[in-house]
Amino acid sequence: MPVSRQELFDVLSQVGRALGSGHRLALLEHLAQKHAPVEELAGASGLSIANASQHLQHLRRAGLVTARRDGRQMVYRLTDERILRLLTLMQEVAETHIAEMERLMGRLFDDDDAGETLEPMTRAQLQRALEQGEVTLLDVRPREEYRAGHLPGALNAPVVELETMLSALPRDREIVAYCRGVYCTFSHDAARLLRERGFQVRRYQAGIMEWRAAGLPLAE
Amino acid sequence: MPVSRQELFDVLSQVGRALGSGHRLALLEHLAQKHAPVEELAGASGLSIANASQHLQHLRRAGLVTARRDGRQMVYRLTDERILRLLTLMQEVAETHIAEMERLMGRLFDDDDAGETLEPMTRAQLQRALEQGEVTLLDVRPREEYRAGHLPGALNAPVVELETMLSALPRDREIVAYCRGVYCTFSHDAARLLRERGFQVRRYQAGIMEWRAAGLPLAE
DNA sequence: GTTTTATTCAATTGATTTATTGATCATTTG
DNA sequence: CAAATGATCAATAAATCAATTGAATAAAAC
Numbered sequence: 001m002p003v004s005r006q007e008l009f010d011v012l013s014q015v016g017r018a019l020g021s022g023h024r025l026a027l028l029e030h031l032a033q034k035h036a037p038v039e040e041l042a043g044a045s046g047l048s049i050a051n052a053s054q055h056l057q058h059l060r061r062a063g064l065v066t067a068r069r070d071g072r073q074m075v076y077r078l079t080d081e082r083i084l085r086l087l088t089l090m091q092e093v094a095e096t097h098i099a100e101m102e103r104l105m106g107r108l109f110d111d112d113d114a115g116e117t118l119e120p121m122t123r124a125q126l127q128r129a130l131e132q133g134e135v136t137l138l139d140v141r142p143r144e145e146y147r148a149g150h151l152p153g154a155l156n157a158p159v160v161e162l163e164t165m166l167s168a169l170p171r172d173r174e175i176v177a178y179c180r181g182v183y184c185t186f187s188h189d190a191a192r193l194l195r196e197r198g199f200q201v202r203r204y205q206a207g208i209m210e211w212r213a214a215g216l217p218l219a220e
Numbered sequence: 221m222p223v224s225r226q227e228l229f230d231v232l233s234q235v236g237r238a239l240g241s242g243h244r245l246a247l248l249e250h251l252a253q254k255h256a257p258v259e260e261l262a263g264a265s266g267l268s269i270a271n272a273s274q275h276l277q278h279l280r281r282a283g284l285v286t287a288r289r290d291g292r293q294m295v296y297r298l299t300d301e302r303i304l305r306l307l308t309l310m311q312e313v314a315e316t317h318i319a320e321m322e323r324l325m326g327r328l329f330d331d332d333d334a335g336e337t338l339e340p341m342t343r344a345q346l347q348r349a350l351e352q353g354e355v356t357l358l359d360v361r362p363r364e365e366y367r368a369g370h371l372p373g374a375l376n377a378p379v380v381e382l383e384t385m386l387s388a389l390p391r392d393r394e395i396v397a398y399c400r401g402v403y404c405t406f407s408h409d410a411a412r413l414l415r416e417r418g419f420q421v422r423r424y425q426a427g428i429m430e431w432r433a434a435g436l437p438l439a440e
Numbered sequence: 441g442t443t444t445t446a447t448t449c450a451a452t453t454g455a456t457t458t459a460t461t462g463a464t465c466a467t468t469t470g
Numbered sequence: 471c472a473a474a475t476g477a478t479c480a481a482t483a484a485a486t487c488a489a490t491t492g493a494a495t496a497a498a499a500c
Contacts, residue, residue, distance in 0.1 A: 003327045008403045010242035011321050015310045019236030022229035051489055063317025072446050072497050079317050086309050089302055090235045097283025097299050101231050107223045183228045271459055273477060292467045292476050
């Protein structure tokens with residue numbers, strides 16, 4: 001009995017369906033920062049434990065995440081770098097071709113100071129600036145996410161603690177702030193605060209997500 | 221009123237949902253070969269016209285395809301190269317991480333001569349062979365798909381007509397056959413026939429789909 | 441070996457998605 | 471302008487998916 005083309009597409013569509021829920025995408029974004037047990041993922045995504053568990057198993061069946069028992073926790077992680085590539089590609093497609101997305105992205109940031117925020121840096125620009133040692137790189141995500149892996153050479157200054165760390169930051173060099181990815185506002189919040197205090201600052205908005213998706217190394 | 225992260229993920233999930241149906245993936249595979257009106261797409265995917273139309277609009281809302289009226293037909297096409305990248309990435313993920321997929325892929329080809337078929341060529345291998353002018357490249361898809369765009373330098377020999385074209389093919393050079401993509405069996409069927417007739421033949425199984433996804437040019 | 445903790449399973453309910461049917465709309469042809 | 475063609479829309483029924491609840495497991499702590 002030969003296998004029909006359609007059977008293959010049906011199995012393949014599992015991957016698509018797994019990516020077809022906002023909650024599951026939120027889980028994946030969190031896993032793009034660090035591997036994590038169910039409880040943490042549920043908390044970060046605003047889901048009940050049981051519900052998160054089921055979504056995670058959905059992702060697992062689709063091959064997007066793996067799970068490993070560690071003591072009494074079940075630690076989930078992305079299966080490989082390709083999943084990041086899938087996510088960033090989806091983001092690009094949505095940003096470019098879905099009008100609703102553009103509208104929301106606009107509103108995500110211009111709460112009060114629309115015009116003031118500079119264009120974010122691209123990864124290529126950031127890499128060039130880093131090579132030439134021109135900038136101070138600032139990871140404004142929470143401490144645990146920084147510890148689980150961050151851009152080489154980045155300092156950690158969680159956005160909530162940023163105010164208390166200003167004296168440690170240079171005023172004569174440009175600062176580049178980054179966070180989780182395009183849908184994360186930490187770097188935006190940080191940049192606004194820093195600019196108000198007289199720092200020169202830009203953002204690498206694509207963040208950890210795009211960096212990892214490009215296959216670039218993280219430091220620990 | 222600020223936009224929540226979750227709203228963004230919900231919009232983004234439209235892209236995933238659009239990829240979450242075997243029928244829609246079949247439509248996309250066809251569109252990866254050539255742009256086409258609804259009727260053709262419905263026929264190729266075994267869907268009713270109305271149903272195909274609705275699936276296509278689903279894809280359109282997700283930004284995966286665009287439609288342009290041409291006379292009384294509505295011609296659909298992929299929005300851009302990124303969609304190909306999405307599809308090939310999904311395939312890779314499924315092949316690597318979903319056991320069911322591996323099983324089906326195995327059964328797709330080994331109907332009778334399991335062991336005989338050589339490992340397919342990778343794109344890199346093909347490119348090297350082409351540069352050195354070592355091989356004759358054979359596009360075994362239907363004529364119209366070939367005409368809509370094919371690998372530079374490829375001859376067209378639709379698998380159904382292949383038997384009548386054997387005399388035009390070289391016996392002293394290796395032939396490389398390719399078709400639509402990993403789920404297309406044309407190149408496999410062609411390779412078997414050619415091998416039976418004493419030709420030296422290999423397959424570039426990833427086909428047009430992967431070639432385009434890599435951003436490489438087609439000839440017309 | 442019982443209790444505690446973290447997770448999964450199973451059953452239920454409500455919400456989406458899908459395929460089908462027949463009607464409608466836009467464009468071209470006679 | 472009427473008829474024909476290609477595609478979309480609207481309404482329905484069937485199938486699938488999502489969130490909730492409470493029970494069941496598995497490992498660790500007592």
